[in-house]
Amino acid sequence: MPSVSLPMILAPFAVLALASAVAAVLNRRAGGRPDPTLLNLTQRINAWWVMVILLTGAFLIGKSAIILLFAFVSFAALREFVTLTYSSRSDHWVLLAMFGVILPFQYWLVWTEWYGLFTIFIPVYCFLLMPAVTALRGDTSRYLERVAQQQWAIMIAVYCISHVPFLLFLAVPGFEGRQTMLIVFLIVVVQGSDVLQYIFGKLFGRHRVFTPFAPLQAGLVALMICTLGFLGGLVASAIKRDQGVKDWGHLIEGHGGMLDRADSLVFAAPIFFHIVRYYWTV
Amino acid sequence: MAKEILVRFLRAVTSAGLAAFARVVTGVRPLWLGTTPSDRQRIYFANHASHGDFILLSACLPARERERTRAVAAADYWGKSRLRRFIAEDMLRSVLINRNFVERKEDPMAVMLGVLDQGDSLILFPEGTRNTTGMPIQPFKSGLYNLALARPDVELVPCYIENMSRVLPKGEFLPVPLLCRVVFGAPIAPGANEERHAFLSRARDTLAALDPRPGRR
Numbered sequence: 001m002p003s004v005s006l007p008m009i010l011a012p013f014a015v016l017a018l019a020s021a022v023a024a025v026l027n028r029r030a031g032g033r034p035d036p037t038l039l040n041l042t043q044r045i046n047a048w049w050v051m052v053i054l055l056t057g058a059f060l061i062g063k064s065a066i067i068l069l070f071a072f073v074s075f076a077a078l079r080e081f082v083t084l085t086y087s088s089r090s091d092h093w094v095l096l097a098m099f100g101v102i103l104p105f106q107y108w109l110v111w112t113e114w115y116g117l118f119t120i121f122i123p124v125y126c127f128l129l130m131p132a133v134t135a136l137r138g139d140t141s142r143y144l145e146r147v148a149q150q151q152w153a154i155m156i157a158v159y160c161i162s163h164v165p166f167l168l169f170l171a172v173p174g175f176e177g178r179q180t181m182l183i184v185f186l187i188v189v190v191q192g193s194d195v196l197q198y199i200f201g202k203l204f205g206r207h208r209v210f211t212p213f214a215p216l217q218a219g220l221v222a223l224m225i226c227t228l229g230f231l232g233g234l235v236a237s238a239i240k241r242d243q244g245v246k247d248w249g250h251l252i253e254g255h256g257g258m259l260d261r262a263d264s265l266v267f268a269a270p271i272f273f274h275i276v277r278y279y280w281t282v
Numbered sequence: 283m284a285k286e287i288l289v290r291f292l293r294a295v296t297s298a299g300l301a302a303f304a305r306v307v308t309g310v311r312p313l314w315l316g317t318t319p320s321d322r323q324r325i326y327f328a329n330h331a332s333h334g335d336f337i338l339l340s341a342c343l344p345a346r347e348r349e350r351t352r353a354v355a356a357a358d359y360w361g362k363s364r365l366r367r368f369i370a371e372d373m374l375r376s377v378l379i380n381r382n383f384v385e386r387k388e389d390p391m392a393v394m395l396g397v398l399d400q401g402d403s404l405i406l407f408p409e410g411t412r413n414t415t416g417m418p419i420q421p422f423k424s425g426l427y428n429l430a431l432a433r434p435d436v437e438l439v440p441c442y443i444e445n446m447s448r449v450l451p452k453g454e455f456l457p458v459p460l461l462c463r464v465v466f467g468a469p470i471a472p473g474a475n476e477e478r479h480a481f482l483s484r485a486r487d488t489l490a491a492l493d494p495r496p497g498r499r
Binding site: 075079080082083086087089092095096099100243244245249250251257 | 309311414445448451454456458459460461495498
C-alpha cells in the first residue's frame with residue numbers, strides 16, 4: 001500500500017463525525033419535522049460518508065481498487081451524460097461500444113500503465129472511428145449533433161476522469177510509492193473550501209512528505225486546480241441549462257448525480273496530471 | 283409436483299433478477315406524482331417502446347405488489363415458439379392475448395377479466411404494439427375503456443416510462459445503460475357519459491402529460 005499516514009486517513013472521518021453530530025443535534029431540535037434544508041444537509045453528510053468510506057477503502061486496498069472505483073465513476077458519469085444527449089435508434093451500437101468497449105479499454109490502459117496509447121486512444125482512434133461507425137449505419141439526420149455529443153460525453157466522462165488513477169504511475173523522483181497522495185491532494189483541493197486549501201498549503205507545503213510540491217508550488221497548483229474546477233462546474237451548468245434539467249441524475253441522495261459531484265474534478269484531473277508529469281517527473 | 287416447485291423457484295429468481303438488473307442498468311427510480319403504492323387492485327397503463335418496459339415498471343413496484351401484477355402481452359408474438367411461450371407464461375407470468383381478431387379463439391377481454399377476477403393487477407400497453415413511429419404515444423386500443431367499464435372498482439393508473447426506447451430499442455438485444463424514470467400519475471376513470479373515443483384520447487393525453495422532460499428534441 002502506498003504510504004498514507006494514519007492522521008490523513010482519520011481526518012475526513014473526524015470531520016464527518018463532527019458534521020453528523022451537529023446534524024443530529026439540529027434534527028433533534030427540529031423535532032419530528034426537519035425543514036428541507038436540514039433534510040438535504042443530512043442526506044449530503046450521509047452521501048459524504050459513503051464517498052469517504054469508498055475512497056479510503058480503495059486507497060487502502062491499492063492500485064486495482066482505485067482504478068475500479070474511478071472506472072465506476074466514469075460509468076455513472078457517462079450514463080448521466082448520454083441520458084441527456086440526443087441519439088437516434090441507429091446510434092445503438094456506438095452507445096453500446098462506449099460503455100462496453102471504450103470505457104473498459106481505457107481503464108485497462110491505466111492498469112497496464114500504457115501511457116502512450118492511454119493519451120491518444122480516445123482523442124485519436126475513438127474520435128475518428130465513432131463517427132465512421134455512425135456514418136456506416138447510414139442515418140445522417142442531425143449527424144453532426146449526435147457525433148459531437150457522443151464525443152463530448154466520452155471525453156468528459158471517460159477520458160478526463162481516467163487521468164485521476166493514472167496519477168498513481170507518475171514517477172516523481174523521491175516520491176515513489178506515495179502517488180496516492182497526488183489523488184488525495186487533487187480531490188481535497190477540488191472538493192474542499194478555501195479553508196481546506198489554506199490548511200493544505202500550511203500543512204503539506206512545509207513538509208514535502210505528503211506532496212512533491214514546495215509551499216509556493218503547492219499554492220499555485222491548488223489555485224490552478226480550483227480555477228479549472230470552477231470552469232468545469234460552469235461548463236456542466238451550461239450543459240444542464242441547455243438541456244433544461246437541474247441535476248445530472250439521481251445517483252447520490254441530496255447531491256443529484258455523479259457528475260454533479262465530479263464536474264470540477266473532470267476539468268482539473270487531466271491538466272493537473274500533465275502539469276505534474278511535465279514539471280515533476282523525470 | 284417437483285416440476286411445479288422448480289417453475290415457481292425459477293419464476294421467483296427471474297422476477298427478482300430482472301428487477302435487480304433493471305435497477306443496475308437504468309438506475310430506475312419511481313416518481314409517485316399522482317398516487318402512492320397501494321394494495322388496491324389496479325391496471326397500470328403505460329407507453330410502450332421496448333421489451334424492457336414492463337420489467338422497468340414492475341421493478342418500481344413494492345415486492346408484494348409486483349408479485350401479483352401481471353403484464354398483458356401479445357400471444358401472436360410471445361406464443362410463436364416454445365421458448366418464447368416458456369419465458370412469457372411460465373417465467374414472467376404474462377397474460378397472453380391474441381391481437382389478430384380473425385385467427386383468435388379466445389376473447390382477449392375474457393382472458394383479462396379472468397385475471398382481474400383472481401385478484402391480480404395488470405400492466406397494459408394500450409398502444410397495442412411497440413412504438414417506433416417517432417410520435418410520443420400512439421393512439422390507444424379499446425381494451426382499456428372496456429376493462430374500465432367492466433370493472434369500475436379497479437383503479438386505472440397512468441405510468442409514463444422514460445427513455446426505455448433508447449435503452450433497448452425494438453430489434454436490439456443488448457441494453458445501453460441510460461437513466462430511466464417511471465412516473466405514476468393520478469388514477470383516471472371514464473365519466474358517466476364519456477364515450478369510448480373521448481376517454482381513450484383523454485387517457486392518452488393524461489399519460490403524455492406525465493413526461494418529465496416534455497418537448498425534448
